[in-house]
Amino acid sequence: MLDANGLAAIRLSIELALLTTLILLAAGTPVAWWLARARASPLAWLRAPVRALVALPLVLPPSVLGFYLLVGMGPNGPLGQLTQALGWGTLAFSFWGLLIGSLIYSLPFVVQPLINAFEAIGERPLEAAATLRAGPLDAFWHVAVPLARPGYLTGAVMGFAHTLGEFGVVLMIGGNLPGQTRTIAVQIYDHVESLEYAQAHGLAAGMLVFSFVVLLALHLLQGRRSAMA
Amino acid sequence: MHRRQSRLARRLLTLIAALSPWLAAQAEQVHVAVAANFTAPAKVLASIFEKTTGHQARLSFGATGAFYTQIKNGAPFDVLLAADDERPARLEKEGDTVPGSRFTYAIGRLVLWSARPGVVDRQGEVLKGGAFHKLAIANPKLAPYGAAAVQTLTKLGVYDTLQTKLVTGESIGQTYNFIATGNAELGFVALAQIQEAGRIKGGSHWVVPATLHAPIVQDAVILKRAAGNPAARAWMALLRSPKVRDQLVRGYGYDVQ
Numbered sequence: 001m002l003d004a005n006g007l008a009a010i011r012l013s014i015e016l017a018l019l020t021t022l023i024l025l026a027a028g029t030p031v032a033w034w035l036a037r038a039r040a041s042p043l044a045w046l047r048a049p050v051r052a053l054v055a056l057p058l059v060l061p062p063s064v065l066g067f068y069l070l071v072g073m074g075p076n077g078p079l080g081q082l083t084q085a086l087g088w089g090t091l092a093f094s095f096w097g098l099l100i101g102s103l104i105y106s107l108p109f110v111v112q113p114l115i116n117a118f119e120a121i122g123e124r125p126l127e128a129a130a131t132l133r134a135g136p137l138d139a140f141w142h143v144a145v146p147l148a149r150p151g152y153l154t155g156a157v158m159g160f161a162h163t164l165g166e167f168g169v170v171l172m173i174g175g176n177l178p179g180q181t182r183t184i185a186v187q188i189y190d191h192v193e194s195l196e197y198a199q200a201h202g203l204a205a206g207m208l209v210f211s212f213v214v215l216l217a218l219h220l221l222q223g224r225r226s227a228m229a
Numbered sequence: 230m231h232r233r234q235s236r237l238a239r240r241l242l243t244l245i246a247a248l249s250p251w252l253a254a255q256a257e258q259v260h261v262a263v264a265a266n267f268t269a270p271a272k273v274l275a276s277i278f279e280k281t282t283g284h285q286a287r288l289s290f291g292a293t294g295a296f297y298t299q300i301k302n303g304a305p306f307d308v309l310l311a312a313d314d315e316r317p318a319r320l321e322k323e324g325d326t327v328p329g330s331r332f333t334y335a336i337g338r339l340v341l342w343s344a345r346p347g348v349v350d351r352q353g354e355v356l357k358g359g360a361f362h363k364l365a366i367a368n369p370k371l372a373p374y375g376a377a378a379v380q381t382l383t384k385l386g387v388y389d390t391l392q393t394k395l396v397t398g399e400s401i402g403q404t405y406n407f408i409a410t411g412n413a414e415l416g417f418v419a420l421a422q423i424q425e426a427g428r429i430k431g432g433s434h435w436v437v438p439a440t441l442h443a444p445i446v447q448d449a450v451i452l453k454r455a456a457g458n459p460a461a462r463a464w465m466a467l468l469r470s471p472k473v474r475d476q477l478v479r480g481y482g483y484d485v486q
Contacts, residue, residue, distance in 0.1 A: 074410040075411040075412075092407075092412035171399065175363070175412075175413075177395075193292070193295045193298055194371060
């Protein structure tokens, strides 16, 4: 049921989702930490607007993101001028363009679980670490991150699954290139619009089962963790 | 209990009676599925239609192939203005149209276009030079203008060498956007998208000779659900009228029969 196009789409989607998730986990950690804890810092007033920015992709229609990315990455857009000055050309219709779109689109799905996890730790474990003469970085790596593990798990799974399910942004800035920008969701759309229902079923049923299994596994893991606690 | 129900029913009836003039006006509406290349003339046509007939036209724009799929799945369109003659004929054969309503409203012209001046030369030699990164076409499976673009590239003998530079839009409308925003340096669109009242809007272009691809014969058809809809018939009559054909349709660069 899966032809070469289908397999290429699956590989591309998994690469895109993995890379997006890894970057967001790494870059999202300091952001989430600051949002969860920087109560006394002089920049604390910035937390509300930054939180709103992080949540923005949750409520924005993908067409808004797609539109601004298409114009912004074009040769006359700010991002397009930057990438051209760096000698990279323009990013629309390329894997890297999709990656930028995915990073924005999946941002809240990774960062919000991290914020929640860091907030749930509270002050006491870190105060205890400080009285044991652990430096702030030491305390962060050896106390905060391990305690925030459920947040990392949720963030990674949701970021991956959500990127895999991305459609509108990819449709608007991808240009439907096999192996480069034709993800599973776009491939399914193409099959449906061309009345190729058998091929559409192959991929669509796979996505359905995969998404269900991922969410089920996440809930089971989280459930066991809270049962142990 | 019983009485309360009948009171509710009476209220509903009153409500329906109060709304009926409005419902009647709704019936005089035609929902037209318009192939994306005909977007601009269809909008002008709709305003003429509403002024001269009093009926209302609701327009949806997209790729002909996508509309075909949507109609086969029960989409509520009254009229299809396709970008080819094949899909309207198929709908006719499959019994989804009002018999005898199909006719050719335009013959489309393909152009190679760039939003920047000086990119496309008057002979289309730029295709053979290949000094560009992205060439946009419409999805050949869904959009007849995309299929014509592939035929043209094949006939010029450059399809294989340019394959890695092709980006495809889901409709000729999206293809136009890719080029207009500069994300693709050039691409194949419909002449009607870059021409208005006989004048080219800007950039650089090459009108592809009609000998390089099968003729883009664009047929219109009334769909079965609109068999009793006077607005659908009025829409087709207007589209067929010599004035619309010779001034509006021709003005956007189409040939007419």
